[in-house]
Amino acid sequence: TNTLLEIRDLKKSFSITTGLFSKPLELKALQDISFSIREGETLGIVGESGCGKSTLGRCILQLIAPDEGQVLWLGQDLTRLPGEEMRRKRQDLQIIFQDPLASLNPRMTVGEIIADPLRTLRPELNREQRRARVIKIMESVGLLPEMINRYPHEFSGGQAQRIGIARALITEPKLIVCDEPVSALDVSIQAQILNLLADLKDEFGLTLIFISHNLSVVRHVSDRILVLYLGRIVELAAGDEIYEDPKHPYTRALLTAVPIPDPKLARQRNIDALRGEIPSPINQPSGCTFRTRCRYAKPICAEKRPALETIGNARLVACHRWQEIEVPEEAVLGA
Numbered sequence: 480t481n482t483l484l485e486i487r488d489l490k491k492s493f494s495i496t497t498g499l500f501s502k503p504l505e506l507k508a509l510q511d512i513s514f515s516i517r518e519g520e521t522l523g524i525v526g527e528s529g530c531g532k533s534t535l536g537r538c539i540l541q542l543i544a545p546d547e548g549q550v551l552w553l554g555q556d557l558t559r560l561p562g563e564e565m566r567r568k569r570q571d572l573q574i575i576f577q578d579p580l581a582s583l584n585p586r587m588t589v590g591e592i593i594a595d596p597l598r599t600l601r602p603e604l605n606r607e608q609r610r611a612r613v614i615k616i617m618e619s620v621g622l623l624p625e626m627i628n629r630y631p632h633e634f635s636g637g638q639a640q641r642i643g644i645a646r647a648l649i650t651e652p653k654l655i656v657c658d659e660p661v662s663a664l665d666v667s668i669q670a671q672i673l674n675l676l677a678d679l680k681d682e683f684g685l686t687l688i689f690i691s692h693n694l695s696v697v698r699h700v701s702d703r704i705l706v707l708y709l710g711r712i713v714e715l716a717a718g719d720e721i722y723e724d725p726k727h728p729y730t731r732a733l734l735t736a737v738p739i740p741d742p743k744l745a746r747q748r749n750i751d752a753l754r755g756e757i758p759s760p761i762n763q764p765s766g767c768t769f770r771t772r773c774r775y776a777k778p779i780c781a782e783k784r785p786a787l788e789t790i791g792n793a794r795l796v797a798c799h800r801w802q803e804i805e806v807p808e809e810a811v812l813g814a
């Protein structure tokens with residue numbers, strides 16, 4: 480299958496002003512980000528809050544301009560497209576946000592919200608054609624056509640997210656970036672929305688980027704998973720590999736938060752559990768930036784940044800010691 484999107488050496492920093500007379504500080508949000516996505520694939524992007532996930536999602540859509548690097552969409556570099564062309568291109572690349580109610584204009588009806596992208600992107604459609612499309616999309620996401628004249632505040636969080644999804648789908652995109660699409664929802668609703676996204680992916684032949692701080696959320700929807708730590712890729716592998724055989728200590732730490740009813744894994748879990756806070760992206764540790772929280776750290780980890788190595792069948796890991804970190808026997812037996 481085709482490569483839909485290729486990210487090359489992406490870099491993004493923000494300048495932070497702390498006081499009137501102090502020099503601005505550089506917050507390194509993303510560094511050396513390279514990966515690609517195949518058509519029809521679902522790529523999960525995970526990491527704690529503040530690790531650069533949302534910034535990456537927004538850089539892909541050019542909602543934030545990266546400082547360096549390329550975002551190649553079917554070979555065309557989106558970072559170099561003039562604004563007007565990029566706006567048109569956005570019918571192919573859409574986004575769903577974390578807080579559904581906050582991302583919907585409270586003064587517009589559901590129908591107006593969903594139809595909104597069509598006004599600029601498909602001006603040739605008349606009112607009736609727009610309405611017919613809106614109703615069709617509403618049905619696809621599980622909203623009733625008679626809801627078309629209601630306002631966002633009349634909806635629950637889960638239904639509001641369905642409106643957000645309908646708005647993203649109305650332009651018939653190829654790719655949707657889902658930025659923590661269920662984090663703000665009740666746990667009981669989360670599975671419904673995840674299942675809906677999986678169904679829509681099949682129905683519309685979508686490619687998805689699925690951003691979450693929670694590995695158990697991306698687990699069932701992702702073909703591959705990219706793990707970010709302090710703005711860098713630390714591991715990229717197939718979903719099964721990430722769950723069954725994580726290589727990077729940070730991935731192992733994130734996995735300890737995923738509930739598995741297996742007492743044999745408990746001991747290893749305690750060892751790997753995430754300790755301490757994520758360091759400030761303004762003042763990052765030397766060498767491996769995970770070393771301040773890594774129980775496997777050795778002196779080399781402070782001296783040298785681990786390269787992102789290709790191991791096995793196209794998986795990537797950035798750790799000096801990945802080969803030495805053993806899964807204890809009882810954990811293997813229990814797995």
Ligand code: SF4
Nearest residue numbers: 767770773780798799
């Ligand atoms: Fe831990 Fe060292 Fe690997 Fe970084 S390079 S994850 S500090 S073992």
Ligand code: MG
Nearest residue numbers: 528532533659
């Ligand atoms: Mg975020």
